[in-house]
Amino acid sequence: MVSPAERLASNMNFGMFARAEELKQRLLFAIGALLIYRIGTYIPVPGIDPHNLAEIFSKHAGGVLGIFDMFSGGALGRMAIFSLAITPYISASIIIQLMSAAVPYLAALKKEGDSGRRKINQYTRYLTVVLAIVQAYGIAVGLQNQTGAAGSVVINPGPFFIFTAVATLVSGTMFLMWLGEQITARGIGNGTSLIIFTGIVSEFPGKLASTFELGRTGAVSTGAIMLILGFALALIYLIVFVERAQRRIVIQYPKRQVGNKIFSGEQTHLPIKVNVAGVIPPIFASSILLFPLTIASFNSGQGPEWLSWITTHLAHGQPLYIALYVTIILFFSMFYTAVIFNPEETAENLKKNGGFVAGIRPGKNTADYLDYVLTRLTVLGGIYLALICTLPELLIAHYAIPFYLGGTSLLIIVNVTMDFVGQVQSHLFAHQYEGLIRKAKLKGRKQRGA
Numbered sequence: 001m002v003s004p005a006e007r008l009a010s011n012m013n014f015g016m017f018a019r020a021e022e023l024k025q026r027l028l029f030a031i032g033a034l035l036i037y038r039i040g041t042y043i044p045v046p047g048i049d050p051h052n053l054a055e056i057f058s059k060h061a062g063g064v065l066g067i068f069d070m071f072s073g074g075a076l077g078r079m080a081i082f083s084l085a086i087t088p089y090i091s092a093s094i095i096i097q098l099m100s101a102a103v104p105y106l107a108a109l110k111k112e113g114d115s116g117r118r119k120i121n122q123y124t125r126y127l128t129v130v131l132a133i134v135q136a137y138g139i140a141v142g143l144q145n146q147t148g149a150a151g152s153v154v155i156n157p158g159p160f161f162i163f164t165a166v167a168t169l170v171s172g173t174m175f176l177m178w179l180g181e182q183i184t185a186r187g188i189g190n191g192t193s194l195i196i197f198t199g200i201v202s203e204f205p206g207k208l209a210s211t212f213e214l215g216r217t218g219a220v221s222t223g224a225i226m227l228i229l230g231f232a233l234a235l236i237y238l239i240v241f242v243e244r245a246q247r248r249i250v251i252q253y254p255k256r257q258v259g260n261k262i263f264s265g266e267q268t269h270l271p272i273k274v275n276v277a278g279v280i281p282p283i284f285a286s287s288i289l290l291f292p293l294t295i296a297s298f299n300s301g302q303g304p305e306w307l308s309w310i311t312t313h314l315a316h317g318q319p320l321y322i323a324l325y326v327t328i329i330l331f332f333s334m335f336y337t338a339v340i341f342n343p344e345e346t347a348e349n350l351k352k353n354g355g356f357v358a359g360i361r362p363g364k365n366t367a368d369y370l371d372y373v374l375t376r377l378t379v380l381g382g383i384y385l386a387l388i389c390t391l392p393e394l395l396i397a398h399y400a401i402p403f404y405l406g407g408t409s410l411l412i413i414v415n416v417t418m419d420f421v422g423q424v425q426s427h428l429f430a431h432q433y434e435g436l437i438r439k440a441k442l443k444g445r446k447q448r449g450a
Contacts, residue, residue, distance in 0.1 A: 023188070023427045030187030033179050034198045040082045040175075041075035041199070045168050047161045048079045048143070052153045056146045070409060073199025079143070081172040084135055086195050089177045092127035094280065096120060101339045128177060129170065136169035137162065188427065189420045197416040200409050228395060235388060235407065239414040242384050246271040247377055249370070251355045268355075272374060275381035276341055279415060281332035282389045282408045285325055289314060322393065326386045333382035343370035385411075 044050065057069075057077050069076040072085035100106040100120070109116035143165070144157040154161055176195060183191030211228070214220040248269040314321050347367035356362045360369045389407035 023424070026186065026188040026427070027424075030183050030189065030191075030194065033183050033187060033191075034194065037082065037176065037179060037195055037198060038073065038202060040172065041073050041080045041202075042078065043081050045079050045081060045083070045165050047155050047164060049151065049153055049155055050078070052147070052151060053077075053079055053143075056153055070203070071196055071199055074203045075199075081168050082176060083139070084132055084169050084173045085199060086173070086176050086180060086192055088131040088135060088173050089124070089128045089180070089192065090196075091131055092124050095127060096124045098336075098339055125177070128173065132170045132173040133166060136166040136173075139169065140165035189416070189423050193412075193416045193419065196412060200412060204409075231391075231395065232410065235392070235410055236414055238384075239388065239411060240418065242274055242381075243415060243418065245274045247274070247373060248272075249373065250358050251350065252358055253353075253355050270346075270350075272341075272377060273381075274377050275384060276374070276378060277333045277336040277381060277385075279408065279411045280336050281329045281382070281385055282411065284332045285328035285389075286408060288328060289321060289324055322390055325390060325393065329386045329389060330379075330382040333385060334378055337374065337378045337381075341374060343367045343374060346370055 054077070068083075068085070068087065071087055072080075072083055075081075075085065076083045096106070100110055106120065106123075109119050112119075140162045143153050144161070146153045177192075180191030180195050183189065183194055187194075211220075211225060215222050215225045248271050251268050251270050253266045253268075314324075344367045347363060347370060350356065350366060351362040357366050357369060360366050388411060392407045392410075
């Protein structure tokens, strides 16, 4: 028995896509907005010497700067106006989301519907400005203290440069935040995710070429490169499989009477993903671990002995780094899942709507059951994230392959791609249904006219 959705999917072709005018307009808008973003990643901040900047950045690209440069599409390495990218907005969103579980006022706003959501979004924007100012000021001051072989990175250091750099970087972040919201509203897909996705993918061909260059020069054997590429494909398959995996809890609704009619009981399911936390735990873990490594590398040879110890033992592929990486990923998987999924609230909503889990009493028993299932799934999801992120770390350390082939970047690419394809299919389904409804109405009018 073929479902209507499967029948529609089998009938979708290029001609159907060509007739979906609204979808084409949304795609063109999203592509145009992303092109504007890419152009901005090549417009430099005033007062920077690009040659000295490239020299300094190459020394510290393995730390937290590597993550930020990946998310900014290479803009940080060029110190462009979009160097901060969208990361302050993402950090602000996560902080507000975490605070909404602890601050009663924010928790109450979440329950107010659209009005509460608008207020939370406004608070997120305010926090984005604060975080962007702090990060931009830190980058500006840090650049002033850096000197390359040919001189200082900043041509004319001083308060005016700091003000100019902070204003430029903060304005770039706020523009990207607005651009992401416009892509979400007028384009297709999640605008913030697409901006990050575009930044990673745009630098991917160059990093892949540098990997092949390692094979050409003999630094890495051809067999090792083939093994790395095959491993990356296997990771992509595993990510797709796990990200689409769900634990479906059967929900039943009893018979109900409306007027003189009695409606039979319905049965549906509550889907819970294996990886509820998504890509947030690896991003947090990488940032936390690489931050002290970056600080230590900036002061290499000038600081105390413990800085050298950090540089040695927290490098990519080191046992201490891997152990801490796995521990932090598992911790944030449990913590973030507990924040975004509340079993008590879900059980209460089911009880209010008359639904119940088969064989489980409504209320506290249902909440305990959901918590039990969620805990087991979160442990599996955490182990999956740890494997996805640590195995590439070992390859990066052993073969010195580019940072872009890491597990975090593959997670983001695959997740955003699946979400984008799903939204395109939803628009095509909607267009197909609209066409069927119009044909049915036209046929009905002809029959009535006859």
